[in-house]
Amino acid sequence: MKRVLEPEILDELDPSDPEAVASRRDLRCINFLMGNERWILRQLRSRPGKAAEGIVEWGAGSGDLLRKLGRHGPARGVDLVPRPEGLADEVGWRQGDVFDESADGGVLVANLFLHHFDQEGLRQLGRIAQGFSVLCFVEPLRRPGALTMGRGMLPFVNRVTKHDMIVSIRAGFVPGELKELLGLDPALWEVSERCSWRGGLRVLACRV
Secondary structure, eight states: OOOOOOOOHHHHSOTTSHHHHHHHHHHHHHHHHHTHHHHHHHHHHTOHHHHHTOEEEETOTTSHHHHHHTTTSOEEEEESSOOOTTOOTTSEEEESOGGGOOOOEEEEEEESOGGGSOHHHHHHHHHHGGGEEEEEEEEEBOSHHHHHHHHHTGGGSOHHHHHHHHHHHHTOBOTTHHHHHHTOOTTTEEEEEEEOTTSEEEEEEEEO
């Protein structure tokens, strides 16, 4: 399958739009079924020293994962949307574009976020990511089986999620692709990848 980028409806909606609210609820369910957050949190628990140096989440959205990240170290989210209600005061938030980031820290997290970007955008994000010691990413696995599984969920999600789920899978990655697009030098990064049967590509990169 060739990688294809198309606009996602959720990105165009006001965060308070009822369809956006319903779609975020769908995404929480999808994240749970995929096991994305559980895998990310396991990586933090196994690297407490790096987590203590600071955790940044790109595309933190509703803040659901960010709240959990904050239990493992100083955490900060970056997203175009305003700071979510109910975040603990000690959890940081920057409303803005990730391309304006110049932060560094122990761990950089992105959950179903990087597939929104084209080749040039990913290369820029790869340069920004160089300031971290550990990169922990989960993205859609771009394979026919993942599309079949996604289509099986369509009767249970709203209009926005129906569209965006298929678009996301087509914009996802296959093993070996994301590290190349980000420009992760194998002399500097030890990269491991795992394909989840639930349709996720899990990428962990640690500084050599």
